[in-house]
Amino acid sequence: MSAIDVASTDRIEPASAASHELWLRTAGQLRQRELIGWVERAVAAGDKVLLCQSVATSAQRWLAEAGIDVGLLASGQLEVVAAQGLYDTTKGRHEALRAAHVECIERAHGEGYRAVSLTSDGRALHTLAPDDDELLLHEHDLDKLTRDYPLQVLCRYDPQQERNGFLTQLVGTHWRHLRSDTWAAVCDENGLSVHGEIDIANADRLATVLHTATLDAVTTVDLSDVSFLSAQAVTALTDVADLLHRRGGCLTLLNPSRHVGRMVQRFDLDRNPAIRVVEKGGAP
Amino acid sequence: MSPVASERREAFEHIAAIYDSERELCQRVARFLDHGQRHQERIFVLVPPATERELRRVLPVELARVQFGLPDVSYAHLGRFYDGLRRFFDRQRDEATVVIGEFGYDGVAERVSQYLRYEAMCNTVFASFRVPMLCLCDRRRFPAEALARFRMVHARTLERDGAIVNPDYLGASTYLEQHDEVILQPATGDADFDLHLADLDSLGHLRHTVRAWRNLAGLEEDYADDVVIAVSEIATNGFQHAHPPIRVRGWGADTAVIVQVDDRGTIPVPPQVGYVRPHFSATGGRGMWLARHAADVLTAHRSPTGNCVRMRFPTT
Numbered sequence: 001m002s003a004i005d006v007a008s009t010d011r012i013e014p015a016s017a018a019s020h021e022l023w024l025r026t027a028g029q030l031r032q033r034e035l036i037g038w039v040e041r042a043v044a045a046g047d048k049v050l051l052c053q054s055v056a057t058s059a060q061r062w063l064a065e066a067g068i069d070v071g072l073l074a075s076g077q078l079e080v081v082a083a084q085g086l087y088d089t090t091k092g093r094h095e096a097l098r099a100a101h102v103e104c105i106e107r108a109h110g111e112g113y114r115a116v117s118l119t120s121d122g123r124a125l126h127t128l129a130p131d132d133d134e135l136l137l138h139e140h141d142l143d144k145l146t147r148d149y150p151l152q153v154l155c156r157y158d159p160q161q162e163r164n165g166f167l168t169q170l171v172g173t174h175w176r177h178l179r180s181d182t183w184a185a186v187c188d189e190n191g192l193s194v195h196g197e198i199d200i201a202n203a204d205r206l207a208t209v210l211h212t213a214t215l216d217a218v219t220t221v222d223l224s225d226v227s228f229l230s231a232q233a234v235t236a237l238t239d240v241a242d243l244l245h246r247r248g249g250c251l252t253l254l255n256p257s258r259h260v261g262r263m264v265q266r267f268d269l270d271r272n273p274a275i276r277v278v279e280k281g282g283a284p
Numbered sequence: 285m286s287p288v289a290s291e292r293r294e295a296f297e298h299i300a301a302i303y304d305s306e307r308e309l310c311q312r313v314a315r316f317l318d319h320g321q322r323h324q325e326r327i328f329v330l331v332p333p334a335t336e337r338e339l340r341r342v343l344p345v346e347l348a349r350v351q352f353g354l355p356d357v358s359y360a361h362l363g364r365f366y367d368g369l370r371r372f373f374d375r376q377r378d379e380a381t382v383v384i385g386e387f388g389y390d391g392v393a394e395r396v397s398q399y400l401r402y403e404a405m406c407n408t409v410f411a412s413f414r415v416p417m418l419c420l421c422d423r424r425r426f427p428a429e430a431l432a433r434f435r436m437v438h439a440r441t442l443e444r445d446g447a448i449v450n451p452d453y454l455g456a457s458t459y460l461e462q463h464d465e466v467i468l469q470p471a472t473g474d475a476d477f478d479l480h481l482a483d484l485d486s487l488g489h490l491r492h493t494v495r496a497w498r499n500l501a502g503l504e505e506d507y508a509d510d511v512v513i514a515v516s517e518i519a520t521n522g523f524q525h526a527h528p529p530i531r532v533r534g535w536g537a538d539t540a541v542i543v544q545v546d547d548r549g550t551i552p553v554p555p556q557v558g559y560v561r562p563h564f565s566a567t568g569g570r571g572m573w574l575a576r577h578a579a580d581v582l583t584a585h586r587s588p589t590g591n592c593v594r595m596r597f598p599t600t
Binding site for chain 2: 181182197199200201228230231232234235238239241242258259262266267268269271272274275
């Protein structure tokens with residue numbers, strides 16, 4: 001049973017500024033269309049666009065099939081990078097990968113591009129860093145690079161192809177912008193917001209997002225677009241809140257949706273000294 | 285003979301009053317209220333219409349401090365009733381309050397057995413509230429077996445001369461483990477949906493199916509949401525305690541919808557689970573509490589292949 005008909009995360013706007021984004025989505029036509037949209041926006045923004053693929057030729061065919069101007073390949077604005085080639089020169093070490101990425105950004109700058117947009121799928125990322133620990137270090141480096149350079153990175157992993165523990169760690173390095181088939185978390189200039197449905201399948205990932213966010217002093221989460229919170233999701237919220245409370249802080253739940261509001265009321269979360277609930281229009 | 289109420293109540297008091305005539309009903313209630321400590325108390329009466337008519341006659345001098353009924357608290361939906369009662373007791377912490385309740389037997393066997401399970405748990409669930417609650421029972425309407433069990437779940441009984449310790453009273457665990465009657469009627473008709481959930485990712489599909497269930501069309505949004513919550517939590521429990529697949533079926537009955545969740549679990553669902561609400565920073569135990577109080581009736585059974593949980597949600 002893989003046909004999950006939950007479209008609530010599809011209307012979340014893509015990252016507006018340089019960012020490190022994670023898509024945890026099962027393969028499918030819809031995901032392909034979204035990726036094409038991402039590429040087209042990056043092209044329209046004038047970015048140098050790098051598609052890192054495990055097999056380079058299939059990407060070229062894919063572009064043609066997707067209706068993306070293959071002329072962009074000739075012009076150099078759009079480039080397909082073979083993950084295997086990158087592995088051959090770096091041996092999958094994150095320091096070497098970082099250097100290769102910086103070189104790439106600087107080359108693009110030299111070619112006159114304002115910014116670089118890079119996207120890789122899980123297969124490509126595992127090809128260029130076969131060791132999971134190195135890959136996670138590489139993801140940390142990418143995160144930092146997006147803050148130090150005009151770089152936008154989109155990492156696309158298929159959750160069905162990854163170990164659960166690895167996915168949870170990935171969520172920690174992408175907590176500011178992640179989308180999956182059923183839920184999403186976005187941290188932008190408006191703060192952190194969570195969208196969609198949280199249940200036992202993703203409550204530990206919500207906990208990772210919230211926990212990582214608190215390490216970055218983000219302690220407010222907007223829940224106006226959360227349509228389901230399971231018992232485990234409530235526990236994820238209270239666990240993070242209790243942790244913050246022990247450090248003298250509290251977790252603020254902003255604009256709870258109707259469903260979330262009912263869960264708050266049922267478990268008296270607003271009486272929990274570790275939690276503050278702020279309704280729409282309330283004091284920020 | 286101990287008095288109905290001590291001067292300073294320290295705990296929840298759960299008192300049964302069995303009557304078999306209107307005269308006896310009025311006499312018992314008058315006895316319950318006719319006590320030196322009662323004159324300051326607010327009296328909340330949650331009873332069927334016929335009982336209310338009788339009590340309005342016997343309570344005229346008290347009427348100013350009597351309220352019949354509470355918003356959203358009705359025996360017609362047992363999960364909501366007991367959660368609503370707990371919330372009500374919580375709100376009334378600073379005001380001396382007594383409650384008179386009567387579950388009007390409506391011929392639905394699984395409802396009376398669920399009512400008695402909640403009653404058995406009252407002393408545990410309401411332990412921190414210093415409220416006396418008088419539970420009325422019309423002997424003429426209750427089946428004899430249910431009446432015998434009604435006696436087992438109240439710590440005291442109110443007799444002609446006052447409340448006495450009830451010799452038939454059993455603690456909640458003894459009652460639930462040894463004397464509870466769990467009724468599983470055969471499923472009627474065809475299921476509207478019959479899902480075999482293979483993994484956790486299919487819970488979203490389950491919720492989508494329940495939300496789109498035509499039997500829930502037209503119900504209040506929060507009510508339908510409760511059905512979704514309960515079904516999702518019980519299916520989740522299945523995944524936590526058994527290997528997939530988890531089978532979830534739903535069908536309509538006369539005035540209710542029924543959802544049944546079957547798993548291949550080897551350990552029975554403990555009978556006392558889900559009655560006491562977890563603390564606001566508890567690290568677990570919320571799922572069963574949510575499901576129980578979102579449903580009118582929730583029963584857990586052993587089946588030849590595992591555990592079976594059936595939930596009833598009234599639709600009228």
